[in-house]
Amino acid sequence: MVASAAAPDGGRNNPPHLFKRHLSPARVWLLELMQDANFGRIENLTVIDGEPVLDPRPVVVREHKFGGENGPRTERGVADFLLKQRLVELFTFLDELQNGVIDVLEFKHGLPFRMMVTEGAA
Numbered sequence: 505m506v507a508s509a510a511a512p513d514g515g516r517n518n519p520p521h522l523f524k525r526h527l528s529p530a531r532v533w534l535l536e537l538m539q540d541a542n543f544g545r546i547e548n549l550t551v552i553d554g555e556p557v558l559d560p561r562p563v564v565v566r567e568h569k570f571g572g573e574n575g576p577r578t579e580r581g582v583a584d585f586l587l588k589q590r591l592v593e594l595f596t597f598l599d600e601l602q603n604g605v606i607d608v609l610e611f612k613h614g615l616p617f618r619m620m621v622t623e624g625a626a
Contacts, residue, residue: 577614
């Protein structure tokens with residue numbers, strides 16, 4: 505779970521400065537999955553108690569760019585680093601979602617780019 509700082513907006517506009525070491529093993533797994541693939545999407549990612557579920561594993565569709573960057577991100581081999589804003593936003597969303605399914609989570613350069621989540625009618 506992401507360590508939270510007291511912020512009136514729930515941390516969305518002024519997120520805490522988080523490092524990889526602050527993440528749960530399941531969140532590290534998700535981060536490293538995106539870093540390994542570099543470009544692509546994750547389909548049907550189940551979230552329980554704010555944590556990505558590893559079993560069953562979600563479908564990962566890797567994008568291959570001819571003449572482009574296709575290997576893992578260089579950050580993949582780094583034990584700890586400050587999380588970029590898009591990662592903090594993703595983990596804040598997981599905290600808020602708590603339980604559900606992310607239909608599609610797209611990532612570019614190893615970072616979350618866009619996601620689609622089906623919501624029930626209000």
